[in-house]
Amino acid sequence: MAHFHDRALTRPTSFNFAVDVVDYWAAQSPPLQAMCWLSQDGRSQRALSYAHFQRQGHRIAVLLQRLGVEAGEKLLVILPRVPAWWELAVACLRSGVVLCPATTLLVGKDIEFRCQASQASVFVGDAASVQKFLKIRDNCPQVRTVIQVGGDASEGLVELGAALDTVPRDALFSGLKPDVRSPALIYFTSGTTGHPKMVQHNHISYPLAHTITGKHWLRLSPGKLYWNLSEQGWAKAAWSFFGAWNCGASLFVHDDRRPFSPTRLLDILHEHPITTLCAPPTAYRQLVLSESQDHFRKNPPHALSHCAGAGEPLNGEVIRLWKRMSGLQICDGYGQTETILICGNFEGAEVRPGSMGRPSPGVPLHVIDSNGDECPAGVEGDMGVLVKSEERDEAGFFGLFDGYLAPDGKLDKRIRSFVRPGHVAPKSWYLTGDRAIRDKDGYFWFVGRADDVINSSGYRIGPFEVESTLKQHPAVVESAVVASPDSSRGEVVKAFIVLTDEYAKKDVDGLVSELQNFCKENAAPYKYPRKIQFVDATFLPKTISGKIKRNELKRLEWKSGASKL
Numbered sequence: 160m161a162h163f164h165d166r167a168l169t170r171p172t173s174f175n176f177a178v179d180v181v182d183y184w185a186a187q188s189p190p191l192q193a194m195c196w197l198s199q200d201g202r203s204q205r206a207l208s209y210a211h212f213q214r215q216g217h218r219i220a221v222l223l224q225r226l227g228v229e230a231g232e233k234l235l236v237i238l239p240r241v242p243a244w245w246e247l248a249v250a251c252l253r254s255g256v257v258l259c260p261a262t263t264l265l266v267g268k269d270i271e272f273r274c275q276a277s278q279a280s281v282f283v284g285d286a287a288s289v290q291k292f293l294k295i296r297d298n299c300p301q302v303r304t305v306i307q308v309g310g311d312a313s314e315g316l317v318e319l320g321a322a323l324d325t326v327p328r329d330a331l332f333s334g335l336k337p338d339v340r341s342p343a344l345i346y347f348t349s350g351t352t353g354h355p356k357m358v359q360h361n362h363i364s365y366p367l368a369h370t371i372t373g374k375h376w377l378r379l380s381p382g383k384l385y386w387n388l389s390e391q392g393w394a395k396a397a398w399s400f401f402g403a404w405n406c407g408a409s410l411f412v413h414d415d416r417r418p419f420s421p422t423r424l425l426d427i428l429h430e431h432p433i434t435t436l437c438a439p440p441t442a443y444r445q446l447v448l449s450e451s452q453d454h455f456r457k458n459p460p461h462a463l464s465h466c467a468g469a470g471e472p473l474n475g476e477v478i479r480l481w482k483r484m485s486g487l488q489i490c491d492g493y494g495q496t497e498t499i500l501i502c503g504n505f506e507g508a509e510v511r512p513g514s515m516g517r518p519s520p521g522v523p524l525h526v527i528d529s530n531g532d533e534c535p536a537g538v539e540g541d542m543g544v545l546v547k548s549e550e551r552d553e554a555g556f557f558g559l560f561d562g563y564l565a566p567d568g569k570l571d572k573r574i575r576s577f578v579r580p581g582h583v584a585p586k587s588w589y590l591t592g593d594r595a596i597r598d599k600d601g602y603f604w605f606v607g608r609a610d611d612v613i614n615s616s617g618y619r620i621g622p623f624e625v626e627s628t629l630k631q632h633p634a635v636v637e638s639a640v641v642a643s644p645d646s647s648r649g650e651v652v653k654a655f656i657v658l659t660d661e662y663a664k665k666d667v668d669g670l671v672s673e674l675q676n677f678c679k680e681n682a683a684p685y686k687y688p689r690k691i692q693f694v695d696a697t698f699l700p701k702t703i704s705g706k707i708k709r710n711e712l713k714r715l716e717w718k719s720g721a722s723k724l
Contacts, residue, residue: 168370168521170557174339176366176401177216177253184209184381184407191381192409195431196242199414207242209404215323216249220332222322223256223281226304230255230337233279233345235302237261237270237288237392240414243308243319244391245400247283252366255337256281259345262392263288263416264683267295274299276357276566277345283319286310339363345564346394348496348619355621357564358394358496365499366401368558371519372500373402376492377435378465381407385435386427388419388442394496395470395617399437408435421445422454429458436463439470439617440477441648443489447480455484467492469500470617471649472605475512491515493603495591496619497573499558501544502603514602515595522556526597531577531586536599539606543588546574559589611709613642615651618685622709625652628682632674634662639699641713643690653716654688657696667693 184191185208194207228234234256238244244260251258259277261270263285270292274282282292282299283306293313296302305316312318337343343362347355360366373379385403387410389395403410411433415423419442428436438446445451466481466489473491481489492503493515501524504516518524523545526534534540544559562570576585594606613620622640629638636657643653654674662670671691678687700708 168368170555171339171363171367173336174363174367175252175336176343176362176404177213177249178336180366180404181209181213181216181249184404185213187381187407191407193404194242194245194410194412195384196240197411197413197427197431199416201413201427205242212245212249214328215246216253217332218323218326218328218330219246219250219319220254220256220334221326221330223250223254224332224334225326226281226317228254228256228281228304230334231257231341232281233257233259233277234281234283235259235261235270235274235277235279236283237263237265237292238283238285238308239263239416240391240412241285241308242412245410248400250332252337252343252362253332254334255341257342257345259347260392260397261347262390262683264390264392264685265291266681266683267291268681269683271295271298272354273347274302276354277564278566280304281306283308286312289316337362342561342564344397346397346496348394354624359561359564359570361561363557364560365397365558367405368499369398369401370405371521371558372398372492372494373404373406373408375505375520376490376500376503377402377406377408377437377467378506379403379406379408379435383408383434384411384432384462385409385437386411386413386433387437388424388439389470389617393617395437398469398494398500419445421448421451425451425454425458425460428460428463430461432462433460434462435465435467437467437469440468440473441471441616443468443473443477443481444647447477447484452484460485463487466490467503469494471614472515473513478510478512493593493605497560497589498544498591501558501591502542511602514598514604516603517601518603522558524603526595526603527588531575531579531588534597536597539594539596541609542591542593542595542603543575544591545586546589547576547587548584611641611713613640613650613652615642615645615685616648620652620686624682625654625678625686625688628678628686629654629656629674629688631681632677634658634670634674636696637699637707639707639709639712640688641709641716643716645689651689652686653690653692655692655694655699655712657699658693663693 190208193209196205281304289307307316308319339362344360346358387399466487468489469492478489490504492500494500501522502515504510526540527543528540562572574587576587578585592609596604625640626638629635638654638656640654642650645651700711
């Protein structure tokens, strides 16, 4: 029987990533490498085959079964870039346990919210994240099992290594294969009017559909070594995981927990046979600085042949500088936590610096107006994926999420339908929330977001979360948080803050640092406002119902801030 890798990507009736991808590549001869892992200090390196992840995936699935974890239950995992993350992921996909990744940057309150919202019954982390969890465990009674990876686990916890010692190396999970429509993954994203939303994917919407991402955008195949800089708590890491392994390529993973360093990145590219790099624009912006260019000339990449960028719009000048410096074109791409790559620059097509490229193969992406009709070339509109019309239905493209999962189990698919005069059936669209222009040749050009989410260095940050944290400080009466232009990060968090009378009399400079440190301690550090402006209450524009008009503040900020870049 022909394997799915040899056929056009179509919606299957049966598919499991662990069985149909990991086991498939594990059976190849000679054995294929799935991962090249590099320790924090760079002194230890491991080459791990697909057979390794096949074996460990079976063993961990058996262990979870022994611990009473059943298909459909949620497992929240907060781990750095260690092989155990991928071993757990394969085990969950094989057994039907729903994997809920989260970033190591979260503080206890963030973890508590995610555990409660997802109703996770299992928490998995390293020693650091487990300690964060234990401080709020009493508020998460639904978590029955806590698994620690490495370190000395305290009483009542399961240490993964020791627990696996009780599971035979040749153990096989014999449970039922999950249905393709059942939930497989939940990622958390940020909104503008509430807490982070849960993005649910089934067993094909990410695990299989990212074949498009890996094959066409990243141009991966057996023998390629792919390095993605994203940390495991973000959906971009899943893009790499599924995109690379669907294509039989190998992941390069550096367990780096330090702030980004362009010279360290260049050293790794020089020392290791990495063929493919995907980095956020904030990294490329630092790589083209003069000091980085000098380092590049002294330590050129060993095997790099393809570069990709995603996470935020990539400046055309950076693309030109990197091409002049390396001889390689950065192929920008666009997608979301809710989707696979839906637009990008692909092999054989002209790259137009500053453009997101054209729709991915098989993706019905369009720019539409407020009536649900396609905009003419050159006219700004909403980016939308067509999921249903008289001519086609959602059975074609399946790289979309199931919907936003509410704590009560209900799904909001965010599909908008437009009834057109004279037509029997409405047109239904998934609207990305971003606006763009399509040129006459079909290239998409990013305009901006239709919502208020801040995208700083690839991190999506909801203003509500930052405002809620600031409000906990006794100095703050109210605040409004918006994106502010930044030459290095694209945009950063800025807070307009109204102070209490008492604090308004204090040292302003000292208060800025105090509020920033307060946010770092009470929310994930990447969310803190890098810019703060103290204002009178009358400065904040509001609706008749009292809601702050963030869009007006953002327009003012970008009008004044862009001229300073």
